[in-house]
Amino acid sequence: MGGDHTSSILDQIQQARASGQRLRIRGSGSKDFLGYIAPDLMVLSTLQHSGVINYRPEELVITVRAGTRLSELDAVLAGAGQYLPFDPPQLGGDPTVGGIVASGLSGPGRPFRGAVRDALLGVTLATAKGSAVHFGGEVMKNVAGYDVSRLMVGAMGTLACILDVSLKVLPKPQHERCLSLAMPPADIIDLICSWRREAALTAAAFVDRQLVLRFSGSHQEVSRVAGKCPGVAVADTVFSDLRDLKFSTTGNLLRLSVAVDSSYGLEEAVAVDWAGGIRWLEDSTLDLAQLSQGHAVQYFGRPDIKQRFSPLSAGLALIHRNIKQEFDPTGLFNYQRLYGAW
Amino acid sequence: MSSTAVARDLLRDIPGANLIDDPNRLRVYESDGLTAKKQLPALVAIPDSLEALQQIVKVCYNNAIPLVARGAGTGLSGGATPHAEGVLVSLARFNRILEVDAKNLIARVEPGVTNLAISDAASEFDLFYAPDPSSQIACTIGGNVAENSGGVHCLKYGLTVHNVQGLKVLTAQGEIIEVGGLELDQQGFDLLAVLHGSEGMLGLVIEVMVNLIANPEAVAVLMAGFNDCGQAADAVGELIGRGVIPAGLELMDRLAIKASEDFVHAGYPLDVEALLLCELDGSEADVQDQINLVERQFRASGASTVVVARDPIERARLWQGRKAAFPAVGRIAPDYYCMDGTIPRRELSRVLNRIAELSDKYALRVANVFHAGDGNLHPLILYDANVAGQLVAAEAFGAEILEMCVASGGTITGEHGVGLEKIDQMCNQFSSDELQVFHGIKHAFDRRGILNPGKAIPTLNRCAEFGAMHVRSGLGKETKSGLERF
Numbered sequence: 001m002g003g004d005h006t007s008s009i010l011d012q013i014q015q016a017r018a019s020g021q022r023l024r025i026r027g028s029g030s031k032d033f034l035g036y037i038a039p040d041l042m043v044l045s046t047l048q049h050s051g052v053i054n055y056r057p058e059e060l061v062i063t064v065r066a067g068t069r070l071s072e073l074d075a076v077l078a079g080a081g082q083y084l085p086f087d088p089p090q091l092g093g094d095p096t097v098g099g100i101v102a103s104g105l106s107g108p109g110r111p112f113r114g115a116v117r118d119a120l121l122g123v124t125l126a127t128a129k130g131s132a133v134h135f136g137g138e139v140m141k142n143v144a145g146y147d148v149s150r151l152m153v154g155a156m157g158t159l160a161c162i163l164d165v166s167l168k169v170l171p172k173p174q175h176e177r178c179l180s181l182a183m184p185p186a187d188i189i190d191l192i193c194s195w196r197r198e199a200a201l202t203a204a205a206f207v208d209r210q211l212v213l214r215f216s217g218s219h220q221e222v223s224r225v226a227g228k229c230p231g232v233a234v235a236d237t238v239f240s241d242l243r244d245l246k247f248s249t250t251g252n253l254l255r256l257s258v259a260v261d262s263s264y265g266l267e268e269a270v271a272v273d274w275a276g277g278i279r280w281l282e283d284s285t286l287d288l289a290q291l292s293q294g295h296a297v298q299y300f301g302r303p304d305i306k307q308r309f310s311p312l313s314a315g316l317a318l319i320h321r322n323i324k325q326e327f328d329p330t331g332l333f334n335y336q337r338l339y340g341a342w
Numbered sequence: 343m344s345s346t347a348v349a350r351d352l353l354r355d356i357p358g359a360n361l362i363d364d365p366n367r368l369r370v371y372e373s374d375g376l377t378a379k380k381q382l383p384a385l386v387a388i389p390d391s392l393e394a395l396q397q398i399v400k401v402c403y404n405n406a407i408p409l410v411a412r413g414a415g416t417g418l419s420g421g422a423t424p425h426a427e428g429v430l431v432s433l434a435r436f437n438r439i440l441e442v443d444a445k446n447l448i449a450r451v452e453p454g455v456t457n458l459a460i461s462d463a464a465s466e467f468d469l470f471y472a473p474d475p476s477s478q479i480a481c482t483i484g485g486n487v488a489e490n491s492g493g494v495h496c497l498k499y500g501l502t503v504h505n506v507q508g509l510k511v512l513t514a515q516g517e518i519i520e521v522g523g524l525e526l527d528q529q530g531f532d533l534l535a536v537l538h539g540s541e542g543m544l545g546l547v548i549e550v551m552v553n554l555i556a557n558p559e560a561v562a563v564l565m566a567g568f569n570d571c572g573q574a575a576d577a578v579g580e581l582i583g584r585g586v587i588p589a590g591l592e593l594m595d596r597l598a599i600k601a602s603e604d605f606v607h608a609g610y611p612l613d614v615e616a617l618l619l620c621e622l623d624g625s626e627a628d629v630q631d632q633i634n635l636v637e638r639q640f641r642a643s644g645a646s647t648v649v650v651a652r653d654p655i656e657r658a659r660l661w662q663g664r665k666a667a668f669p670a671v672g673r674i675a676p677d678y679y680c681m682d683g684t685i686p687r688r689e690l691s692r693v694l695n696r697i698a699e700l701s702d703k704y705a706l707r708v709a710n711v712f713h714a715g716d717g718n719l720h721p722l723i724l725y726d727a728n729v730a731g732q733l734v735a736a737e738a739f740g741a742e743i744l745e746m747c748v749a750s751g752g753t754i755t756g757e758h759g760v761g762l763e764k765i766d767q768m769c770n771q772f773s774s775d776e777l778q779v780f781h782g783i784k785h786a787f788d789r790r791g792i793l794n795p796g797k798a799i800p801t802l803n804r805c806a807e808f809g810a811m812h813v814r815s816g817l818g819k820e821t822k823s824g825l826e827r828f
Contacts, residue, residue: 058583059686081585110526117532118504133776139684141501141718141756143490143539144764144771145799146783150503150535154528171585193445197468197556199624220627259524261445277526295529312530315519319786320530326782338530 004065005049006124006132006163012044013161013332014130022335025157027067027096031103033299035156035337036306044161046098052076053164054138061121061138063166066098073097082169085113089243098162104154107243108203108214111196111260111275117153119168125152125160128328138166151323157334158342159327173216176202177223178238179231180210185266192275193261200225203239206272207247212238247271247280251300254281258294306340345384345427352401353387353429358394362386371430374415374422375477378733379762383410383424388432392548395431399546400516402429408795411542413454413482417489418680419761421541421797428795433484436548439463446524447554448507453484453547457491460552469554472499475757476665484547490539492757494590494621494664497715499555501757503538508551511537514544514788523551536783541759542794544787558623561589562633563657566645567614571595571710574616575690577643578714581620582687584639586632590621591715595694597674598667598709598722605670608663611647618645618714619664621657667711668722675707675724679736683747684756687717693750697721697743704739706732718756719747745770760798768798769805777802 016023024041026032050067057080064073071094077083087107088100101123106115122136125148135148152162183191188211192204195213200221203214213229214236215222245253247270256265260276265286269279288296288310295310312320317339324331324342331342343351350363362368363385372380389395402409408428415422424430436452439459443449444467449460457478460471474493475481481491486502487509499505508522522534537544568574574593581591594602594610594617603610610617618640622632637648651657671678685693694710701708712720723739725732744754744767754760754767768777780799784791800808 056686056688058579059688060582061686104527104532106527114500114504115527117535118500127775127779129775131775133773133779135776135779137751137753138686139718139752139756140716141492141496141684141713142753143757143759144753144755144768145760145776145780146540146544147490147503147532147535147538148779148783150532151783153532153535155531159531170587196447199556199558218628218631220631221625224625224627257525257527259446260526262524274526294525309529313519315513315517316521316530316533319513319519319533322786323531323783326786327779 002048002050002067006126009044009046009049009126009161009163010130010132013126013128016042016044017128017130017330017332023332025102025161025334027099028069028093030091030093030095031099034103034297035308036301036340038336041335046096046161049163050096057082059138060169061166062169063138063164064097065164066096066162068097069094070097070100077169081172083172084119084167085170086110086116086119087113087243088116089245091244097165101153101162101165102155102157108205108239108273111277112202117150120149120153120165121168122166123149123152123162124164126163127160128330128332132163136166140168156338158324158338159333161333173202175219175222176214176216176236177226178212178214178234178236179226179229180212180234180238181231182210185269185272188272189261189266189276196275198225204275205239205242206269207238207242214239242271242273245280245299248282250282252283253299254284254286254296255299256281256286256291256294256296262293264293306336309338312339349385349407349429352405352407353385353398356394356397356401358390359398360388360390362388371412371415371424371432374412374417374420376418376420376423376761376763379420379423381424381426383430384427386430386432388435390435395546395548396512396516396518398429398431399512399514402792403515403790406790406792409792410794411484411488411546413485414456414480416477416481417485417759417761418682419755419759419763421489421759421761421794423762425795431546433482433546440549442467442554444469448524448551449554450549450551451483452549454482457481457483457486464554468557470557471552472505472555473502476668483550483552487538487547487550488540488542489757489759492713492716492718494592494713496713497591498587498589503535505553506534506538506550507553509534509537509547510549511545512548514790514793518548519545539759541761541798543784543798544793560626560629561621561623561657562629563651563660564620564622564633564636564640565610565649565651565660566618566620566640567611567647568616568618568644569614569646570644571616571694572691573644574618575694575714577618577640577645578690579687580643581636581639582715584635586636586639588620588636588715589623590619591713592619592664593617593710593712593714594619594664594667595710597707598671598711601670601674601709602663602667605673606662606666608659610663614646619660664711671709671711671722671724676726676728677724679723679725679740681719681721681723681740681743682755682758683744683752684716684718685747685750685752689750689752690714690717693719693746696746700739700742704735706736706739716756717752719743741767762797765798765800765804766808768800769808774802774805777805
């Protein structure tokens, strides 16, 4: 199967629009746990709309359809010695590219190699009117018009249905080495901050009361930098396990995003990622609406609780609502998935 | 009453607004770097406090007075060209570096701080701010955000949007919003990205939180001469295809080399058709390995000479020739028109050939100096405005280059923005459905369309008149406010 199903997706949108049926855009379903799923939504599946449209390794760009699975994308890139620098979570499934972009989730390398949004160069979208529109492209520098492509990252499919995406890719590093050091959580921030100046550092996290660091680059550079670190060698799966939340036992997780050097939530965290910028809290009593710093997302929330993302400031909430109104005035796409009001 | 009198009456009681209405003094602000477009504003304000700025914005919003923000005025697309009935607000007095936080690797600065001043302030901590447009000694960070500026180091380090973590913005209504911040991700929509490159049409940047990067241990610059410009262009893709991502990779053609060498004597060879300048950075050992690899690769691609600059003085000299190339070209012709389009790297050789053919067709010389690694072209079309027909020919030539960029899978602007200059070419690149998405975003931020009206996003009517687009009857009249929305 697979191939170009653009017209089928546009038809489904037009029919839903005519009948007043709200749609739930869905790829593989690997992020069904993220955000609230309102009742009575009809699934608009992107799974059939899949496949690589254009890949030119020397241009460092790949263009794929939204329903393409990460496993397929990874395999194609690996064939040319390249990879996705933002290391998207798999979370026990095989996510689609559309879901990866819409959720905007990036792996442990994010502070060092950039996020999904940094790699996104262009999109083709199906609008709520049922037309296909294209923004950005396959070139690195492009400032014609507003950056609609990146507006889709983290919008959780509330603005449009992503059809195709172009992503910047990079050559895989020659070599990687992961080291771990046992220490109390209070000590990790200063240490991470001192290591952040090393260009070879590509991940820094805290899990199982171990600070884990990843160094990437040429053999000589990894040896030189890792040689200055007194840690014990560990398998690189420590970071893929962290990325896919394997440390969690209860399945009730709060993802708290704060300043890298903040002490907020540090002691309680079951894991710390992004060089300190993400704290994972299990069974937390923190109220999403009452955080004293940063912002948070409830993963695997109770089905009846709508609020999974901490609320926006009044000024930002107004602009968000206005943007939603302009893109999707009738609330056709992913109703209430991100914020309760729309 | 004149527009000036109306605006002056409404704004004159705001303390610290520092208004200018004397036509002779207004003339200073009549254009930005796109000097072909000149327009006196009704009034200039140079507020000296956030409170004054906020009041000016509120008055403009409440009275539907167009407001154009200006930094250093170095923009090349007319983003800061004044509006005849509007207020031009200079942010020059917001020029403080508020904080350099070496632990979080960020700096917080006001919008009127120059690009270079950030790296200067960060150098104390052995850090730097990566995006470095050629105008970096003068251009301001607020303008860099508005235009999503690039520079010679984008290939490895990205554009402004990749190097800014947070913004404080004054909305069209005069409210302060904070987008992004010390956290590494944002809540909800990526407004940080939407604000970058929005050309002052969605809000006024009042504070910028930029990312800082540790200075690399080693830097080297290679200069390779080629006897064929196409070979030099192909060498770019061949090098990147080998897995090397240089910090910068620039191409100059024969005319640009000659002009620059005559001007600054950087030591460029004069017997070649094209030069590539390649900067490598990283650890000492890695840079040494990369120098060897790049040198081998350039020779394999047909380079006739390769020179490696290792000491800072020689490096600076080679870069000086590149950085002085635009003014150098300015010395060999009365006027030049600087173009800015991006194409996929694999198209470089073909497009450069085509530009040479167009040069014959229009009987105008072209110098090429550009960010080859990014596929970001900057053809400089030489003309003499005093010769009848040459300006028109230069503009037609430029338009044809941009159409070729779009047809090659690229874009009409890589880093200079649309502004007034390329607003008609937007009709070529985008359909009416796509333009309506842009108009929707503008409307979401600025219901009354007071911010920088007439720039960047053409109305559907304008595109219909431009003749590049078919607009169904009546569609172009869908404006939601009394003002022209863009």
